[in-house]
Amino acid sequence: MNDLVLCTSCSRHVRRAEARCPFCGIPVAVETRAARPPVAPAGLSRAKLYAFHAAVATGVAAGACGGSTAPTDDAGSAVDARSNDALATDGQSTIDAANAADAGAQDASTDSSLIAEVGADRAIVDAGTDGDGWGPPPPPYGCVFPEGCGDVKV
Amino acid sequence: MLPAMDPRDPLSPVERTAVLRAPRPNRGLPMLTPSAGQDRRPLATETRAVDRAARPSYAVWELTLACDLACRHCGSRAGRARPDELTIEEALDLVRQMRDLGVQEVALIGGEAYLHDGWTEVVREIRRCGMQSTLVTGGRGMTAERARDAAQGGVQSVAVSIDGVEETHDRLRALPGSHTAAVAALRNCREAGLPIAVNTQVNRLSARDLPDVLDLLLREGAHGWQLQLTVPVGRAADEPEVILQPYDLLDLFPVLARLKARCDEARVTMLAGNNVGYFGPYEHVLRSYCRSGYRRSCSAGLTTLGIESNGDVKGCPSLPTDAWVGGNIRQHSLRDIWERSAPLRHTRDRTRGELWGYCAECYYGDECRAGCTWMTTSLFGRPGNNPYCHHRALEMDRRGKRERVELASPAPGSPFDHARWDLVVEDAAARSQ
Numbered sequence: 001m002n003d004l005v006l007c008t009s010c011s012r013h014v015r016r017a018e019a020r021c022p023f024c025g026i027p028v029a030v031e032t033r034a035a036r037p038p039v040a041p042a043g044l045s046r047a048k049l050y051a052f053h054a055a056v057a058t059g060v061a062a063g064a065c066g067g068s069t070a071p072t073d074d075a076g077s078a079v080d081a082r083s084n085d086a087l088a089t090d091g092q093s094t095i096d097a098a099n100a101a102d103a104g105a106q107d108a109s110t111d112s113s114l115i116a117e118v119g120a121d122r123a124i125v126d127a128g129t130d131g132d133g134w135g136p137p138p139p140p141y142g143c144v145f146p147e148g149c150g151d152v153k154v
Numbered sequence: 155m156l157p158a159m160d161p162r163d164p165l166s167p168v169e170r171t172a173v174l175r176a177p178r179p180n181r182g183l184p185m186l187t188p189s190a191g192q193d194r195r196p197l198a199t200e201t202r203a204v205d206r207a208a209r210p211s212y213a214v215w216e217l218t219l220a221c222d223l224a225c226r227h228c229g230s231r232a233g234r235a236r237p238d239e240l241t242i243e244e245a246l247d248l249v250r251q252m253r254d255l256g257v258q259e260v261a262l263i264g265g266e267a268y269l270h271d272g273w274t275e276v277v278r279e280i281r282r283c284g285m286q287s288t289l290v291t292g293g294r295g296m297t298a299e300r301a302r303d304a305a306q307g308g309v310q311s312v313a314v315s316i317d318g319v320e321e322t323h324d325r326l327r328a329l330p331g332s333h334t335a336a337v338a339a340l341r342n343c344r345e346a347g348l349p350i351a352v353n354t355q356v357n358r359l360s361a362r363d364l365p366d367v368l369d370l371l372l373r374e375g376a377h378g379w380q381l382q383l384t385v386p387v388g389r390a391a392d393e394p395e396v397i398l399q400p401y402d403l404l405d406l407f408p409v410l411a412r413l414k415a416r417c418d419e420a421r422v423t424m425l426a427g428n429n430v431g432y433f434g435p436y437e438h439v440l441r442s443y444c445r446s447g448y449r450r451s452c453s454a455g456l457t458t459l460g461i462e463s464n465g466d467v468k469g470c471p472s473l474p475t476d477a478w479v480g481g482n483i484r485q486h487s488l489r490d491i492w493e494r495s496a497p498l499r500h501t502r503d504r505t506r507g508e509l510w511g512y513c514a515e516c517y518y519g520d521e522c523r524a525g526c527t528w529m530t531t532s533l534f535g536r537p538g539n540n541p542y543c544h545h546r547a548l549e550m551d552r553r554g555k556r557e558r559v560e561l562a563s564p565a566p567g568s569p570f571d572h573a574r575w576d577l578v579v580e581d582a583a584a585r586s587q
Contacts (some may be wrong), residue, residue: 039445
C-alpha cells in the first residue's frame with residue numbers, strides 16, 4: 001500500500017513519492033512529502049484514537065491513551081514527549097472520559113506484543129486500524145462513540 | 155473554501171411526490187428457519203500470524219431481529235425475532251468471549267435491542283467486562299422508563315435513527331408519527347442522562363433534508379451524527395427509486411463537507427460511515443480526524459465484528475448473510491471463527507487482484523480496495539468494484555460520463571439479501587436535465 005499526502009493545491013490525496021500532483025499538475029511541496037504525523041499506539045478504542053488524532057491535529061497534545069505513543073522515526077517523537085503533560089492542562093475531560101470508559105478494557109500492551117510477534121503482518125492489520133488514522137472506519141450500522149471527543153475538535 | 159450548503163434535490167418535484175406516495179412493496183416478513191446448524195465452510199486447521207494480529211476493537215451486535223417498526227429501507231427486513239436467537243446465557247457468554255478477544259466497544263442494534271428480554275443484562279455484562287456500550291434504536295418504543303433502564307445498565311450513548319424531516323422520515327419508516335417518536339426518544343434518553351447521537355440514512359428522499367436533520371440534532375443536544383448511504387440490501391433493494399445513483403454523489407459530497415464544518419463548529423462528532431467515500435477532494439474534510447486525512451479500506455474482519463441474533467458471526471454487521479457468515483458461536487468459539495473462518499479472513503487476505511471494473515485501474519486501488527464490501531457485494535454479488543465513489547464520479551464527469559445502477563433481478567426476501575444490479579455507463583448530459 002502507498003502512503004498518501006494531501007495536495008495543498010487541489011486537496012486530492014497523492015502518493016508521497018509523486019513529484020507533481022497527478023490531478024492538478026502542481027508540484028507537491030517537499031515539506032508536504034516529508035511530513036509524517038505521529039502513529040497512535042496499538043489497541044486503542046475508537047474514542048481514544050479519535051481523541052489522539054484530534055489532539056495532534058489541533059496541536060494540543062498527543063496522548064489520548066494516557067500513555068506514550070508508539071515509537072516513530074520521524075516528527076512524531078516531538079509530540080510524544082509532551083503528550084501527558086499537555087493533557088494534564090488541556091482537554092482533560094475529553095481524555096479522562098475516554099480513559100475512564102476504557103478502564104478495564106483490554107490492555108493495549110497485549111496487542112503490542114502480539115503485533116511485534118507477527119512483524120510484517122502489521123501492515124495488513126494497519127489497513128483497518130491505525131496505520132492511517134483512527135481505528136476502524138465506522139461500519140454503516142453502528143453508533144458514534146460516546147466520549148473522547150467533547151473537548152478536542154478538528 | 156467550502157461550497158454553500160444548498161442541497162440539490164436528486165428528485166424532481168414530480169418524482170418526489172411519486173416516491174412519497176408510492177405504496178410499500180407487497181412483501182411479507184421473511185419466513186425464517188433456524189440457521190445455526192447450517193453447513194458452513196469448515197474452519198481452517200491453523201491460525202496464521204495475521205489472524206492473531208487482527209483483533210476486533212468494535213463489535214456491532216444485532217441482539218434480536220424483533221422490531222416495532224418495519225422500515226422500508228431496512229437491510230435485515232426486521233420485524234419478527236429469528237426462531238433461534240441466543241438465550242440470555244448464551245448472550246452473556248458471548249459478551250465474555252468478546253472481551254477475551256479484545257473487543258473494546260459493543261454497539262447493540264436490532265431489530266430493536268430493547269425488545270430482547272435480557273437486553274439490560276447484556277448491557278451490564280458488557281460494562282462489567284470493561285467494554286464500552288452503545289445502543290442504536292429507531293426510537294418508537296424508547297420510553298422514559300426504557301431510557302432510564304439503559305442509563306442504569308451502563309449504556310454510554312444512544313443513537314436514534316432520523317432520516318430526514320417528518321414527511322421523509324415517516325415515509326421511509328413506513329409509519330406516521332415515527333419521526334415524532336424518534337425525537338421523543340432523543341429527549342427521553344437525554345433526560346435519563348444518556349449522551350445522545352443521531353444516525354441518518356442518505357438516499358434520494360433524505361439527501362435534501364440533511365441540513366434540517368443537523369438543525370434538529372443541534373437543538374436536541376446530540377453529541378454525534380453518523381451518516382451512511384442507503385445500500386440496496388433487504389427492503390431497500392425493493393425500492394430502487396429511493397437509492398442514490400452514483401452520479402448523485404457529485405452534488406452530495408460538497409454538502410457533506412459543509413455539514414462537517416458546521417458539526418465541527420458546534421462540537422458535534424460527525425462520522426461518515428464506511429460507504430461514504432472515497433478519496434475525493436473532501437476526503438480530508440470528512441476524515442479530518444484521521445492521521446493523514448483519509449481512511450483506507452473496509453475493516454470487516456480486521457477490527458470490526460458483526461453478530462446476528464442467532465449467533466452467526468460476520469466481519470461486519472451489514473454484510474449479506476449468505477456469503478459472509480464465518481460460523482456460529484453454538485458450533486465454534488468466537489476466537490476460532492475470527493481467526494480461522496474464510497469469510498472473516500477475507501479482508502486480511504485481499505489483494506489488488508480482487509478489484510475489477512473501474513476500481514481495477516483506479517489510482518487509489520491499493521488503498522481503497524473498492525471501499526465498502528457491503529455496498530459492492532450488495533450490488534454485484536462480489537467485492538471489488540464500487541461505483542458509489544466520489545472520486546470515480548468526478549472522473550466519470552471529467553470524461554463526460556456518468557454511472558447508473560439498474561435493477562436486473564429482485565432480492566429474494568430474506569434478511570440482508572440483495573438484488574442483482576446492472577451498471578450502466580452513459581453520457582453525463584442527462585445530469586442537468
